[in-house]
Amino acid sequence: MTTSDTAALHDPDTYTRGVPFGLIEQLRARGPVHWVDEPELRGLPRGSGYHLVLDHALVTEVVRDAATFSSALGGTQIHDPATPRDLAYVRRMMLNMDPPEHTRLRKLIAASFTPRAVRALEERIAGHAKGIVDRMLAGPRECDFAKDVAADLPLLTLADILGVPTEDRWLMFDWSNRVIGFLDADYASSASFDPGQGTSLAQEAVSLRPSPDASGRMPDPRGRDGMPDLYRYAHLLGDAKRAAPGDDVMSILLAQREEDGDRLSVEEFENMFWLFAVAGNETLRNGLPGAMIALLTNPEAMRALREDPSLIPTAVDELLRWWTPVMTFRRTASRDTSLGGTAVRSGDKVVVSYLAANRDPAVFDHPDELLIDRKPNNHRVFGHGPHVCVGAHFARVQMALLFREVLTRTSDIQLAGEPAYLRSNFQRGVKRLPIAWTA
Template identity: 85%
Template sequence: MAHPSTAPLHDPDTYTTGVPFDLLEQLRARGPVHWVDEPELPGLPAGSGYHLVIDHGLVTEVVRDAATYSSALGGTQIRDPATERDLHYVQRMMLNMDPPEHTRLRRMIAASFTPRAVRALEDRIAGHAERIVDRMLAGPQECDFAKDVAADLPLLTLADILGVPAEDRWLMFDWSNRVIGFLDPDYASSASFDAGQGTSIAREAVALRPAPDADGRMPDPRGRDGMPDLYHYAHLLGDAKRAEPGDDVMSILLAQRSEDGGELSVEEFENMFWLFAVAGNETLRNGLPGAMIALLSNPDTMTTLRADPSLIPGAVDELLRWWTPVMTFRRTATCDTVLAGTAIAAGDKVVVSYLGANRDPAVFERSDELLIGRKPNNHRVFGHGPHVCVGAHFARVQMTHLFREVLGRTRAIQLAGEPVLLRSNFQRGVKRLPISWE
């Protein structure tokens, strides 16, 4: 029997109709590591190809071993930065750093989430969820759950963390669209934010927003030149917080000193802002509608959670595992090595599949099913090792509060149209999810 082609796994068009789980399982039957070519595709340049790791144990090994599998050498996205300048730019983000540089910034962030700040954020999240569902139920009994409900909660939470005025929060929606959805024509030039409704800082930043070229293409959002509006906003916000600190996490972070007495540089703050505003938004923004799709696909489970809301906090991890919003992350081999019998050369791309890891039947019994009582649930939705997601706790809190509100205040929910999925081989994104309710 011929070896199944890995090409659909790299093609972002594949994911507009769903994840090819059957193909992943065919590959799993043949081994845990597979070579994937990188041909030129619409919006994607040709690349050198990469080793795709789909086994839970090996994914865990790769993301824990920063000495062998670097986040910094080539960044953490599959496609290579276009230029050396762009590579240097992405290497200044914590997401694309290795220890010890990564460790220093990570400790400063962890120290900024003080017990008092965490308690305040949890209280605000509960209030945001209640008001979002108030608004949802006040209108017609139909909405786009992805944008009208799910998108707003992480934006409001991030605005609280970053100290961004609430009226500016949809700037983060546009920035996330442009970065995560750069391969999707619906998202690549996103401009939902109305500058007339924002602050003076927002208006000044929006004036720098790039325009599409003659072919409708935006500049690469992974290069600093591609996101001048985000960086200008971050710079102005940082200046304002240094002058008048608030009680938000970013104000606490800016006031901190590291172990060697150093403070966060302007560049580090701007890159940290990018990380929170974009990466901190996307996992939950797609995890929430993904969880709703999971429940709509398993109506008995929805009924169970509605009848007993105390089960919702425990169900959150299984809903996230079943959907898995972040599908892949890249590392680059620092030396010649061998992974599960596969020879890997120094400089090779090694891409971990969180989708593959989270459906590994050796770890998850009945791995394709939604089992809200699954214990243990050792999924990799938030990564693992040095780069495990700093916002995992708040993602769980947001999902818990939102589904308590949505399920507790409705009798039934159903699809009102077909979901529309993002064109991406990175984020398992939901662009539209029409629902109706009773």
């Protein structure tokens, strides 16, 4: 296997032109695990390299076995944190924890999504989806589906979950852009939120928003120093909720006491807020326009869902599988082991490709086709094992309700320009998706 065979999969520039599925299948034919070098690239320092796992069964094995493949040893992003201090910091996030620390926080979150809270959220999501499509149809017969429609639904839903005032929700848009799009010039210094339209909490937080340095670069958003505005807002919001709890999930979480009487610490709340505000936003924010691209590419599927909306809930999983918003996740081997006949040494980086796993022909018949009635659909869009996405249910609900509104209230949707894709080897992002419709 030559370096050039895998270089394109590592290079973030590749994904601005679309996913090289042909290359993935060529590599799969040669084996399930491949070594990938990490040369210095624009915005990315040189790294030690990693094992890329393409096979669905092996991806599942890696993400289930936290004892062998750790989220904490090196974090879950391909490139290593810049300093030991940065690594210690990211380990305080649940995303970068292993059991039992991860298990403790996960239980607290699960207990906060009470049946009553879930029902209330589902009702609000339905109202948000209707309101967004009302606004879409009231305007010109063209829009940017990615920002004008898809971006707002997860923001409104997260505002409900976190208890963030609605007028502050676009702060999360900027935060997500800066973290997920730190390699993309359009997103790295995102500052679209107008503090004059927000609360006093937002105004105080935005005063700490970092600016590009003389070379035009922003501080690393994975470290606390790179997101001071997010953490200030989280701290202020946590204080407000402790003083006057609401009926949102985060208020419930803050009020919980563990068996030993301890509560979630301020630092844990701030990192939990980061996880929801950023990671909880991006998967669906890119999954929604990705699903629209899937339907525009497969007009017969769009027609079938419009004629029979009862098919939408099943179709949601297939739309997500076909697009796969989160392409990769990293683990670090805690011991010498083997994957698919490849020797893996303790300390090696192991990167699972959800993108490749979700097109594995050993699991999915006609994997490149969009089959809206596909059952079973054992995809890995939301991960698997201990770190399976806590928000998977709400992501499915949001997608189903939004597409029900969009498809039943239009008779035709077409591309009105070329989509623009995010420069990232992590998130399969859609920056712009111009569409035109007939109501």
